[in-house]
Amino acid sequence: MTAIYPGSFDPVTYGHLDIIKRASQKFDKIIVTVLNNPSKKALFDVKERVELLEIATKDLDNVIIDSYTGLLIDYAKEKDISIFIKGLRAVSDFEYEFQMALTNTLLDEDIETFFLMTSNKYSFVSSSVVKEVAKFNGDISKLVPDIVEKAINQKMKGE
Incomplete structure (x- = not known):
């Protein structure tokens, strides 16, 4: 069985990787899909986020990294996949994700x-927190993999 784990992953954190690793143990294949939301100002472009995810998940043989612009439902139809994985940190995540799950089911009952x-x-880790700490030169080494930390620091320095 194949599942899609969608998100912006801007940047990928240890929290995301925790969900990816655990999901990869429960499903035959996981497609981690970087969704491009043009209305959000991202630190990394989609290509960079895909590359960072590929490096961070290189040891997981059943994980594929992809990207998509548009509705997740349309992507799922293109791939003929009907399972989404969503990570939850807190009740506030559940409220939003529950609404999205119901909307997706309304759009496609399968x-x-x-x-x-x-x-x-990792319950407190979010991409927003990582970017905020990095913006003020804080230590993000416990929040993201080394390759991501290095990429963030380069972005923050304007390199």
Whole structure:
């Protein structure tokens, strides 16, 4: 069985990787899909996010990294996949993701959303927190892989 794990992954964090690794143990294949949201100002472009994810997941044989602009439902139809994985950190995540899951099911009744709770040690980690800490030259080494930390620091310095 194949599942899609969608997100912006700007940047990918240890919280995201926790969900990816655990989902990869439960499904035959996971397609991590970087969704391009043109209305959001991203730190990394889609190509950079895909590359960082590919490096961060290189040891997971059943994980594929892809990208898409548009509705997730349309992407799922193109791939003939009906399972989405969503990571949850807190009740606030659930409220939003529950609404999205119901909307997706309304658009395609075959879609199922599997919610995975993040591990406790990553329950506070978000891409927004990582960017905020990095902006003020804080230590993000416990929040993101080395390659991501290096890429963020280069972006922050304007390189």
